Amino acid sequence: MASPALPRTFRPRWGRWVPYAVALVLLAAAVLLALLVTSFAPADRILTVLLVLALVWVLHRLADVRVVAREEGLEVVNVLGRRRLAWAEVLSLHLHPGEPWLVLDLSDGTSLSAMGVQGSEGDYAQRQGREIATLVLRYSTPDAP
The missing domain is CATH 1.20.5 (Single alpha-helices involved in coiled-coils or other helix-helix interfaces)
Structure with missing residues (x-):
């Protein structure tokens, strides 16, 4: 992709x-x-x-929840706050069936819910999750093309 x-x-x-x-x-x-x-x-x-x-x-x-991907990293805007992450801070992400939203596993050992990608939206949410995963892979690896 x-x-x-x-x-x-x-x-x-x-x-x-x-x-x-x-x-x-x-x-x-x-x-x-x-x-x-x-x-x-x-x-x-x-x-x-x-x-x-x-x-x-x-x-x-x-209604304002979102995940914004920029050259510098990800910005996760949830209901109660906003957090900016460098690409290297995101180790993996997952959105299993039945989960309410995308979950990012971070390098500090914590997880961060990303309410901007909501599991209730089915294939649309899965597609968004794959796009974010592709970006994480591309930008977190320094020698990636």
Whole structure:
């Protein structure tokens, strides 16, 4: 398999659009609730909108997961953080059937989940995993062509 051109971003398909659709519905419902329910005090209306905005932020974080491959290495963006890895830090990766997302085995003895490649997307996720594995092999070996 030829390695993809860099930079390359790996993202889930459905895992990106579903949270944004839910966020849009929540925002619309919160605005309607705040405007139409007359028994709400002003503070209740404000708190309703603030609560929904917090939920929308969480949904955005869920939708924003990704793995970015660059010349320098991989950047893994998960819900709760982001981590940059040099190519040599990634020893192997796997996405076995039934696993929720790609797992990178690192040179420091730890593993890192990469939520940007979600196992629930089947062949699409397997293809992304193979592309990342090809990039790791190509860039982590100094004398690779």
